[in-house]
Amino acid sequence: MSTVGNSTNIFWQECPVGRAERQKLLNQKGCVLWITGLSGSGKSTLACTVGRELHSKGKLSYILDGDNLRHGLNRDLGFKAEDRTENIRRVGEVAKLFADAGLICIASLISPYRKDRDACRAMLPDANFIEVFMNMPLQLCEERDAKGLYKLARAGKIKGFTGIDDPYEPPLNCEIEIQQKDGVCPSPSDMAGEVVTYLGEKGFLQYS
């Protein structure tokens, strides 16, 4: 019996069907692909493309998109610094559950603060946290302005928008970095290919 955080008198419940059994059933290893980058850098697009690639190989993945989660689990959170931290903490915890279930969980969030992303990394032992940095220049993201948010931010209608009046802290040591080559963006399928190749090389696409 223990006390964890504010939860007193709780017990850890063990069960005979564990992670190893589920991974064997799925013939893959659970992990978290954490895609980080500015708004408009292509995180959701990459997440979708990777999901599609994995599905075509018979692998089970699930996308935790920052915006989608803010429709449900995280609907009570805003964009203040502490809410962003809590948003990321919760997504990290859920991603951990999905990885434990044996899935390749693709988390796609701006997640601008290094400390918060590192805290998620710390939740997952055994090198199962794969950070993917969409290293696209602000200018490109703003030009795309996929959701019209940069325009609103420049007009002062959104405050604390990452890249405009809130910082983005790039990863110092991520597993995969996606960037332009000679000023040209790789296609989503090329980017997804790079990620899926990495997963294959590290043994996540089979149970061994």
Place this chain on the structure above:
Amino acid sequence: MIMMTHPVQKITVAAIRRRLPSVTGANPVLNLQFLCTSSILFITLVIRTSIFHFSGFCSLRLESPPVLPKLGFWDSRSDKRIGLGVGVVSPVRSKGFWSVMAMERLQMACVNEKVDNVGDLGKDGSELVENSTNGHVTVSGRTVSQLATIGNSTNIMWHGCPVDKVERQKLLKQKGCVIWITGLSGSGKSSVACALSQSLHCRGKLSYILDGDNVRHGLNRDLSFKAEDRAENIRRVGEVAKLFADAGLICIASLISPYRRDRDACRALLPEGSFIEVFMDVPLQVCEARDPKGLYKLARAGKIEGFTGIHDPYEPPLNCEIVLEHSEEVCASPRDMAEKVIHYLEENGYLQA
């Protein structure tokens, strides 16, 4: 020539013309813009044809794989970005009789450069089809540019995605759902959850247990046992269970969850039939006699306050799918009880895609 490999539906240009009375004349340039099944990708097919009448069928082939030049709609005539989303230009040739092979969830048609929302033409080109993505129902016809405010989250947009629940369920050969096991402490929830998980695993089915205590070690570590925190605990577990069900798993949530309103709120999150409430109907005195964690003893001694069954109420379900009753005469094992749940799942088609 490369055939489009995405899931497609046949949509006749006649159907499009019915929707767009502005389409007239010979030699039109037909640009079809699609919203993928649940994706922000818009695909523009440029079809140049010398057919005068648009009431026949012919097969279309893509000349080259779709290209994603940059974000935005791609107007192939003016060769510039005109809107939001991801544009794909796929030049095609027509031959003979043809039908327009399209992605599911056709949203817009741009004919002779006039863009209109035609909604989802569905199977016969006539009805709007609802799609369920990440457990949320989206009515097709929703445009990418639509931002929303949900709760405290402003300026967020729903991102659709090509691999949906149906495809995951096909891969897993099962249907995602939530089995919500509720009852007093010591009523056997975790035991039944484990037995159920094991039984499902033996049948090659993927399940995952969200145990109240375990979740309080992680996601819900910031919550106490005050009434409002219990409500938030259950809300979060419900939302996570919904994600697991959407992922195609059989998610087994095992929590006291004493308040009817909170359990009903979780039920409301899920599509009809996907929330299976299992009530561990065991009398308080039996639970207290078991006292597997020594909590009743602590509660009686006043060392724990607000303990369900002792100081705090438990509201049994009024209309749950399965009741697992305790019987003095027949001592049912967790495995026997799990089989009752398996039987329900089988009968209701959850153990196949």
